[in-house]
Amino acid sequence: MAFSYKPLWKLLIDKDMNKKALMSATGISKSTIDKMGRGEIVSLEIIDRICNYFHCKVEDVLEHIPNV
Secondary structure (H helix, E strand, O other): OOOOOOHHHHHHOOOOOOHHHHHOOOOOOOHHHHHHHHHOOHHHHHHHHHHHOOOOOHOOOOEEEOOO
């Protein structure tokens, strides 16, 4: 499985917010943000925190990239 967090990074740009501010606002650790930066899987709890913070849908945070 491959996931991309590009929608989240675009959302941060749109909200004029950086990763450090996201970490502070949601309680997400730097190591989790780093995992997301590498496209690694994070728990649904993390995705839930982000979606609740931004009042958005899961697809506004990540996208699934199908295997070719």
